[in-house]
Amino acid sequence: MKRLIPNELLSVLECWLSRCYSCVKWYDAWSCLFIVSLGVRQGSVLSPFLFAIYLDDLTRSPLLTSGMFIVLYVDDILSIEPSVCMLDKLLKKCEHELDPLNMVINVKNSNCLRIGPRNNFSCSPISMSKGTSFHG
Numbered sequence: 001m002k003r004l005i006p007n008e009l010l011s012v013l014e015c016w017l018s019r020c021y022s023c024v025k026w027y028d029a030w031s032c033l034f035i036v037s038l039g040v041r042q043g044s045v046l047s048p049f050l051f052a053i054y055l056d057d058l059t060r061s062p063l064l065t066s067g068m069f070i071v072l073y074v075d076d077i078l079s080i081e082p083s084v085c086m087l088d089k090l091l092k093k094c095e096h097e098l099d100p101l102n103m104v105i106n107v108k109n110s111n112c113l114r115i116g117p118r119n120n121f122s123c124s125p126i127s128m129s130k131g132t133s134f135h136g
Contacts, residue, residue, distance in 0.1 A: 058097050084123045107132045
């Protein structure tokens with residue numbers, strides 16, 4: 001609503017997303033239908049756009065400082081920082097923003113790419129607030 005989307009469109013989206021059923025296809029076999037109670041429809045052309053709107057506040061967060069950038073693409077988040085230390089700070093800030101949305105950073109699907117003259121140096125693991133970590 002703060003993006004001034006017409007109430008009628010919000011009602012249509014609410015109706016469309018609140019009565020969502022899905023199934024799994026594996027080769028020629030189909031599963032039984034099940035209710036999708038969270039998230040957006042997988043494979044829908046509208047889903048990446050809705051996800052980006054949902055997380056848009058993260059990219060505009062006042063917690064971001066100079067040199068920190070967040071880019072949203074489909075259901076991925078790209079963060080760009082000038083140092084590993086700033087990456088660690090940004091991830092902690094992202095966790096803080098994602099927590100009220102009941103979302104977490106999946107460290108198993110997270111990767112870091114270090115670019116620059118120190119790209120071959122090892123760095124300490126980046127620790128998340130839930131105790132998980134990954135290497136930068």
